[in-house]
Amino acid sequence: MDYSNHYTMQTLFEQLGLPSTPEQIDAFISSNHLKKHERIEQASFWSPAQISFIEDSIREDADWVALVEQLDVQLHQ
Numbered sequence: 090m091d092y093s094n095h096y097t098m099q100t101l102f103e104q105l106g107l108p109s110t111p112e113q114i115d116a117f118i119s120s121n122h123l124k125k126h127e128r129i130e131q132a133s134f135w136s137p138a139q140i141s142f143i144e145d146s147i148r149e150d151a152d153w154v155a156l157v158e159q160l161d162v163q164l165h166q
Contacts (some may be wrong), residue, residue, distance in 0.1 A: 129161040
């Protein structure tokens with residue numbers, strides 16, 4: 090049996106409680122940006138629960154961290 094986790098950007102957005110179709114993800118990224126040295130968990134557009142999830146993912150090097158880092162890069166572009 091395959092017990093590996095198959096997280097995608099869509100499942101990350103679902104975990105964050107955000108709309109998660111590809112178009113909705115693109116729209117979120119297009120309308121939300123991070124400043125050059127702003128950390129992803131410092132962004133003003135997150136709720137406290139979303140910040141906690143992102144911080145925990147980074148601190149614990151959780152299964153989600155690769156996607157959080159990918160989202161971070163996209164939000165800095």
